[in-house]
Amino acid sequence: MLTDRVAGALTAMMAGVQIPPFERFYAEHRSEVLRFLRRRVGPDRAEDAFQETFLRALQAYPRLDHAEHLRAWVLTIARHVAIDVARRARPSGELPEDGAEDVRPAYEELAELTDGLSPRERAAIVLRYGYDLGYDQIAAVLASSPEAARQAASSGVRTLRRRMAR
Secondary structure, three states: OHHHHHHHHHHHHHHHHOOOOHHHHHHHHHHHHHHHHHHHHOHHHHHHHHHHHHHHHHHHHHHOOOOOOHHHHHHHHHHHHHHHHHHHHOOOOOOOOOOOOOOOOHHHHOHHHHOOOOHHHHHHHHHHHHOOOOHHHHHHHHOOOHHHHHHHHHHHHHHHHHHHHO
16 A cells, blocks of 8 residues: 555656656747747847747757756747847947948938938838837837837838828
């Protein structure tokens, strides 16, 4: 009788450390990983980072020995992916050659096109398409949310399209 109880406890304990199928692991951790990545790399880059995180996890999954700390494991992978994304987003650091001509700033190049837009739409378009900033960065400049920055740029583009269609 005592042996049966010990065997049952051992079986229950071993069930806790068995590695679940990857599909179940993914379903349990996907929303938390996506939230983490949205905070770390911004909403416009989070989807790609999310896919890269789970691709790396899938590749390493068969080599796992136990199911302990799977949440910490996948969040560590996500943190490494976020670092890689940040590194890729850095400027290359190449300086222009001496005597190279200065180019017109983006706001001057787009001035003719964006005249007549609201100040918010104009700023969003210039920052997005002139300076290639992400919506999270534009939101910081405009003191708004990334969604509001995306909406301002989208509204400005629609206005520009209507003008050009005339």
